[in-house]
Amino acid sequence: MTQMRQAREELFALLEQAVKEAMRRGFLPTLTELPNFVVETPPQEEFGDFASNIAMLLARPMQKSPMEIANAIAQCLPKSDLIESVEIAQPGFINFRLTNLWLHEAIKEAIERDEKFGHWQIGQGKKVQVEFVSANPTGPLQIGNARGGALGDAIANLLEAVGYKVEREYYINDVTMSTQVQNFGESLEARYLQLLGYDVPFPEEGYKGEYVIELAREIVNEYGDAFVNLSPEERRQKFITLARDKIVAQHKSVLERFGITYDNWVSEQWLYDSGRVAKTIDLLKQRNLTYEAEGALWMRTTDFGDLKDEVIVRRTGAPTYFASDIAYHLYKHEREYEFVVDIWGADHHGHVPRMHAALRALGIERNGEWLKVVLYQLVRLVKEGSTVRLSKRAGEIVSLDDLLEWIGKDASRFFMLIRSADTHLDIDLDLAIKQSQENPVYYVQYAHARCCSIFREAEKRQHPSLSKYNQADLNLLIEEVERRLMKLLAQFPEVVKESSLKLSPHLLTQFCIQIADRFHDFYERCRVLGEDVQLSAARLALVKATQVTLRNALNLLGVSAPEAM
């Protein structure tokens, strides 16, 4: 139980008691049931620490004005050493200003729990899965994949923080008979032969990127002309496999540089080879969920909320992507996850109702809570005020490698998580590498480094407060900036919980910026290492709590928290 939660719940209970007492004394009409009121953080500092809307919600059933009700409740509030003062405000809010006790407890909590500060046991160790990036092995990962990666990994971190056991999974869309994989293998084959001096045509719809030539060169270096004399079928097959393996290895490597390590890599081809796709199709048939039409096999997804039925086996006899994806989700289900999260680009949003329909049809979906899909919108890069244009046709793409080279891992991840997933994202490359306050990544990391620097300075000077901050008297923190900072730090566990349950890391990113803001504010006004040892110790405790909070928050986002910059 965090201090913030505890304070909130205590107020909640006090309000309930007060209403009952007011009814008993006849100040208010008697109701058998109370409405679902809230105790929340008010929008402005001067309204106090917490506010409740209970009086306004009671106005209708009680046939009295909210102000009148609020007054009656305030009069009947039981005494509590939590509350400093209570105010009634138009149109009927009850505002509480609390004593600083809970804030002090929160600071101590941060210092004591250290890297566990902000963590919860909500997940009770249940197993969940987050699947993300899952690109076609036909080329380098791009900035869109980077957003998916940053999101997926941060969401995984957040779910871990609230107590789930999380597996990160990458689904390789490597089906060799798929048009794209075939095409890619053929492109690679053509480049290989061309490098060896053969005059072969490049496939018309082939992958024209420079990276294909580079891969071909690698193969020439490793295998020489060993594939020239194979039969065309054999050679093609060989190249398709080689292409897949090489690209998957590259993906793995660049994702590691991006700070992402997966627990599982699942191959779509394997779903076929192991018979899972065929079994899935049989299962759908058995359950009478399919019908044949126009030479293809369809699934009745419309019976389960989809807009149109979907083909699962083509006229050619080849199963569709939808079929293997059902097989894939059945495989996920077999592994007994409490729920699974899929991170997809917004261009896949048409796939969402299909998958939900299929899972409902198979009885896997329990009230829409098992498969959680997070869709993210496109990312654009902006440089000198204009969009960095991408032309896939010309083979010019901005890859994740490029992004990492230009702005580095921390800035990439931070910016990818600064907005909610379902909003378009512009990343200003000039801003992202700027080492100044304008750049939020630096601003936040700098705040952390500054906390560390204060401790370094204290050690250097052997400041006597250093050994005392663990038992500091936090009552000495009386400045408004100190209180504001404490209040924000106290919110951290709830922010973690909320961003986790909403699968919304950007809430945490925004929180980081706020902390940095208030910390710099504090730093500017309050000297930490001064002559008053007791005061210094108290402020050092606040700095430590800030450091812990920032470090934990940044780590959840996958951004490093440097001790010096």
Add this chain to the structure above:
RNA sequence: GCGCCCGUAGCUCAGUCAGGAUAGAGCGUUGGCCUGCGGAGCCAAAGGUCCUGGGUUCAAAUCCCAGCGGGCGCGCCA
């Protein structure tokens, strides 16, 4: 045509799911602050038809309906 996402300050966006107070933040702009722990900083000001129009409500950026604008999807591609 149908479906999904977005529309909030000059710019980029929080806030919308769970309706509450004078709608917030960062950047930019303007003006100010610094001899001590990192100026890689701080303060202040200006800046808004919350896309439009209806509806529900004591109360709407938030919920409902109808439009408008932008993006995406609607394939026996993945």
